[in-house]
Amino acid sequence: MLGQTSAIFLNAPQSGSTGRTFTSVTVHPVAIFSILDHFLRRNAAEDRVIGTILGSRIDGVVHVKSAFAVLHKESEDQVAVDLEYHRTMLDLQTKANPSEVIVGWYSTGSDLNTFSALIQHFYSGETSPQQAIHLAIDTGVQKAGEVGVKAYISSPVGVNPKPENCVFVPIPCELKFSQPERSGLDLLLKTTQTASQTVLPVSHDFETMEASLKSVIGMIDRVLVYVRQVIKGEVEGNEQIGKYLLDALRETEGVSLNKGQLDGHFHAHLQDTLMVSYLANLIRSQVEVSTRLALVT
Template sequence: MDVIKTQQISWRAIEKVIVHPLVLLSIVDNYNRIARDTRKRVIGVLLGSSFKGTVDVTNSYSLPFEEDDKDPSIWFLDHNYHESMLAMFKRINAKEHVVGWYSTGPKLRENDLDVHGLFHEYVPNPVLVIIDVQPKELGIPSKAYYTVEEVKENATQKSQKVFVHVHSEIAAHEVEEIGVEHLLRDVKDTTINTLATEVIGKLSALKGLDARLREIRGYLDLVIDGKLPLNHEILYHLQDMFNLLPNLNVGELIKAFSVKTNDMMLVIYLSSLIRSVIALHNLINNKMLNKEHEKAEDAKLTAIPAEAGC
């Protein structure tokens, strides 16, 4: 029995896919409006730029898409809508071009290769980014793929394209970070706060800090090894940052931090008590108003038979 081996004939052109927060927010909003609480998935076009193997996804828009659950080969995508949207986006920002498409999966499907083939008309090597709109665990909610062609050593079999996983990450410009932070602050309900949300928020913040510190360390290691040129501006900023760090070995500073933390916790505790008292006060007032309203209604009902008897 002959064992058929395969080999990839396309070189690894894409090394990393960077997804911006605006894209994630747009995809989640589109999913909630179209396919929430259903088994349908949402797909759309990814816009951005590519440079030296890195695909930077900065924008997106959804597409009208339908598929048969029983027969994956039956599906429909509105090409006219896609062409119209692409023309309008080019008028707004000519630097953004089609880099691929997205799907809310949450996994690869049989007809994804057919849909992927449509985007070869717009970009030589498009990417597919699957966004998990309902993640069950912490981590990056996106997975990126691109296609390579596999050729069988057995000449009787034809070559075929397959998806290959590529590293993806979430990144944003400073302006985007500020905008997303304010947006999430407005969306979040400050009246509802649990220990779980506090722990998740603290864990996310610590992970972000750890990533930034690792990035700084990696840069300094490359500079020491001579793989990157010395940039005095970056070193000045790092030195300023280190100079601003407090010296935690001083006893007076530790005591000051403790006093400050206790004062802040006391204010939070008092605020929670005041909010609870106000809520209880409003509840009592509401019950009193309802009771007075019921008495007024009963008085009206008793007054009507008396008038009828007269």
């Protein structure tokens, strides 16, 4: 009979205002660095830290672009979250980045418990009518190739679900960075390649452009060597690499630039770089003159 069934009732995750659930989550490096910095600065007695993640929602994909810490305390029987601190930080973040909204929350560690469900319930109210994303960062990952970043949405459990009763449903999650973020990551990686691991000076525009051109030329050379070896039968072709090369060629379809057009684009970019460099040096000189005049007066 219905009254004696032992089935568990799982309600479907609530969809957003667009009528669709989120299909995946994309996390940017700035958010990851903020979370890891929060974890490294935690008190020794804290097993995990939590915070708010912000970003945007585009075509069913949640883009996590930034994060800030939220003060909280956990014991065996209760959890407390500093809501006033959360509101204050949210107000500051909104003023700094008006285009970013709350998309959910993060926590370190891989354990999901009753307290996680309560926090998820709170953030579901903050993101309503959209779904709240829970980002779990496993700081104990040591195996090569494992990222340790997972994303979840929640599904209420029971006919009359309570806030502390929910199931966390995993959704696809990937790390992604833009070209400016790539430049910053490359600079950070350079410190790991030096014996002293000292902070290296930031390259100028011309040095950055030269390094980018050399990197592109090196990649093209490696691709040419690989393609020639496959054609000659020296190595076995990789289907995945072939798909990547085909996608790259498709992106250039309809684009026919001769040597003169390429030179024109290059010199135009060079002129822009020279103008920015000139204006930066001019502003720096004006600031130094103003500082010295202020000291004289």
